Amino acid sequence: MKNFLPISIDISDAKILVIGGGQDALKKIRILQRFDAHVEVLALKVIDEIKNSGIKYTEAVYNKDFLKGYLMLYSCVNNDELDKQIVQDAKEAGVLVNIHDKPALCQFVSPAIYRHGKITVAVGSNGENVYEAIRIRDLIKQTINFN
Template sequence: MKKNFLPIAINISGEKILIVGGDQSAWKKLQILQRYGAEVEVLAKKVCSGIKQSGVTFFEEAYHSKFLKGYLMLYSCTNNETLDRQIESDCRAAGVLVNIHDNPALCQFVSPAIYRNGNISVAVSSNGEDVYESIRLRNEIREFFN
């Protein structure tokens, strides 16, 4: 079934969010989430230096569903489809919203390309189908406001 994502704004300030994966895509996602005041934690066998130096709690361990308790949402940045499918299934069972990096078919939500200036945020979403076009349009909006 084709996904049809509803663009919404959600308050994540103070909410616990787990990122599974510790590479550069996880580091970029962490930086975005920190701008919105989320309490982000990272779980991965190996965590990049940017994450280690960010001040967030990280666990250098393999993924297990026992880690899901207490999180509002999870971003999987593992680039491992078998593991991502397990994470998606576990999150749904645990009531944790799940986003699988670069795999909208497994996502409950997708993150739009965001331009933020003060209290104004503009989000561009392609329903998870054309991320680069969303980014291009977001950049045009940024240029318009600057």
């Protein structure tokens, strides 16, 4: 079992790669944009919502050469064989890796986040119980008055 350390990391000037161009990738992109991340997408096919978002995207077959210069990546390809290759390549390239819905393959996981101004509340579940973390985050959001 993995044991993830909750941290806050400055990604405002970092390049982050999202591999995959579907709805799961779009959800990750929207979260990252809330933190001023410089996001780029690599996928065989990119949905229109991503194409129309202004984010740089490349429609191509994955190759480890694409990993150069990124701090971290999120893989949203939902392909076990490709995900395992991405993990290996990312580790060799020194890029932190998150595989969507597969915490056992991840070097980091994203918590359920609530942000108000400069205050960020993050509820993590070690990648084990995402819906419970979201429920608790929402309870915190409802309970705390940030006025």
